[in-house]
Amino acid sequence: MNTIFFSVLAIFSLFVFMNLGKIKASKKQTDRDDRINRFGSKKARGGQKKTHSTIIEGESEVIDDEDKK
Amino acid sequence: MSRHSAINRFGRSSNPAFSRGFEGHTESLPLSERMTLDGAVNKTGILLSLCFAGSAIGWNIPALMFPSAIVGFILAMVTIFRSKEKAGSTAPLYALSQGIFLGGITLMYENMFDGIAIQAIGLTFGILASLLVCYKSGLIKPTENFRLMIAAGIGGIFILYMVSFIMSFFGSGISLLSPTNGSLMSIGLSLGIVCFASLSLVLDFDFIEQGAEDGLPKYMEWYGAFSLMVTLIWLYLEILRLLSKMRSR
Numbered sequence: 213m214n215t216i217f218f219s220v221l222a223i224f225s226l227f228v229f230m231n232l233g234k235i236k237a238s239k240k241q242t243d244r245d246d247r248i249n250r251f252g253s254k255k256a257r258g259g260q261k262k263t264h265s266t267i268i269e270g271e272s273e274v275i276d277d278e279d280k281k
Numbered sequence: 282m283s284r285h286s287a288i289n290r291f292g293r294s295s296n297p298a299f300s301r302g303f304e305g306h307t308e309s310l311p312l313s314e315r316m317t318l319d320g321a322v323n324k325t326g327i328l329l330s331l332c333f334a335g336s337a338i339g340w341n342i343p344a345l346m347f348p349s350a351i352v353g354f355i356l357a358m359v360t361i362f363r364s365k366e367k368a369g370s371t372a373p374l375y376a377l378s379q380g381i382f383l384g385g386i387t388l389m390y391e392n393m394f395d396g397i398a399i400q401a402i403g404l405t406f407g408i409l410a411s412l413l414v415c416y417k418s419g420l421i422k423p424t425e426n427f428r429l430m431i432a433a434g435i436g437g438i439f440i441l442y443m444v445s446f447i448m449s450f451f452g453s454g455i456s457l458l459s460p461t462n463g464s465l466m467s468i469g470l471s472l473g474i475v476c477f478a479s480l481s482l483v484l485d486f487d488f489i490e491q492g493a494e495d496g497l498p499k500y501m502e503w504y505g506a507f508s509l510m511v512t513l514i515w516l517y518l519e520i521l522r523l524l525s526k527m528r529s530r
């Protein structure tokens with residue numbers, strides 16, 4: 213009797229796992245700012261996006277001390 | 282400066298030591314050579330089937346229990362520290378040998394407490410399924426802090442196991458870990474360990490999901506399946522211990 217129980221439970225569990233496991237995780241899970249970056253992926257993840265660029269675009273200007281006077 | 286604001290300002294480190302050696306490597310791989318979610322799930326299914334087959338052997342020949350536990354331990358160490366690339370051959374052998382061990386130990390518990398095996402198997406797969414749903418739906422979100430918390434907890438549990446193991450050579454041990462200790466403190470400890478083992482599953486799911494997204498090499502499917510198996514086996518053993526403590530009350 214035990215063997216039948218174990219076999220049914222094992223097959224059922226495998227079936228459930230195989231079906232659930234193949235579903236892709238929701239966007240709520242995959243598109244997060246605080247996701248663990250395990251493999252040093254270059255793919256832009258929320259946490260890797262720079263919110264503010266430190267580079268100021270535009271032409272550079274020469275500032276002379278004399279201008280200030 | 283907080284860590285997150287530092288990341289926002291300077292970006293992530295490009296130090297290759299932090300990238301586990303996969304950066305750049307994956308981009309040159311053809312699509313058929315990359316890890317997929319379906320592949321990892323199928324391989325986990327194969328490992329689970331082998332574990333079930335092994336447990337049937339262990340249930341009928343309990344004498345194989347300890348040799349197979351040692352073989353399984355060696356195979357796990359080889360897979361983790363020596364050759365992730367060969368996980369395709371070591372992981373199935375690991376699942377089979379651990380299955381034999383689990384079959385034997387389950388029979389031992391079953392002889393002490395009738396019906397405990399079916400409860401432990403049901404609970405293990407119940408936890409697996411519910412956490413898988415929680416992970417896929419985004420209800421549980423593994424973050425760096427989450428990983429740190431689990432790592433610290435597992436580190437503590439490992440030290441406890443080691444101390445108990447060393448003490449066993451001198452004829453004593455930590456009574457809180459004994460499966461027949463039905464005190465509230467002992468049950469609480471087991472419950473805590475089961476929680477940590479369960480939450481480790483979430484990290485394994487995340488590892489597989491991210492590995493598939495990043496297109497890691499194909500052999501990582503086996504490695505992901507192997508890591509899930511290690512956690513599942515640990516969880517099952519802890520549930521068996523917890524149930525036997527509760528039955529001993």
